[in-house]
Amino acid sequence: MPLCPKCGKEYPWDSVFCPHCRYQLKAVPPPPKVEPTMEVSAKWWLLPICLSIFGGVIAYLANRHRNSKTAKRQLLLGIILVIEIPLVIFAYDYVTGLFSHMFSGMP
Ligand SMILES: [Zn+2]
Numbered sequence: 001m002p003l004c005p006k007c008g009k010e011y012p013w014d015s016v017f018c019p020h021c022r023y024q025l026k027a028v029p030p031p032p033k034v035e036p037t038m039e040v041s042a043k044w045w046l047l048p049i050c051l052s053i054f055g056g057v058i059a060y061l062a063n064r065h066r067n068s069k070t071a072k073r074q075l076l077l078g079i080i081l082v083i084e085i086p087l088v089i090f091a092y093d094y095v096t097g098l099f100s101h102m103f104s105g106m107p
Contacts, residue, residue, distance in 0.1 A: 038066040048078035052085065 001010040006023035016026045040063045047055030056078015063071035092098070 037069070040067045040070040044070075044074060045077070048074050048081060051078070052081035053078045056081070 001012060003009065004011050004018040004020065004023055004025065007018060007021040009018070009020045011018050011020070011025060016028060017024055044059045044063055047059040049055070051058070056075045059078070060071045060075035063074065
């Protein structure tokens with residue numbers, strides 16, 4: 001077993017501090033890095049809902065450092081909503097026939 005440079009007593013290999021005099025034998029391992037996850041206001045969800053992809057990108061850029069998980073979800077929601085816009089128009093047209101009449105109803 002190695003000897004403590006301060007008190008000269010033996011200490012176990014894996015110890016960071018000397019068990020006899022509390023002398024620091026090794027550099028203290030840094031604490032595990034935890035990704036900062038701050039609360040993201042629920043108001044940010046309005047952006048992708050109202051502006052679809054544009055709002056999703058804005059919400060993502062604004063919140064990615066605060067909470068990358070939520071920011072990615074907001075971006076994803078914006079992408080989903082932008083895909084949904086033509087589907088909504090198609091569904092609306094299917095139900096009402098409004099656009100079909102507009103374009104093909106001319107004599
Ligand atoms: Zn010691």
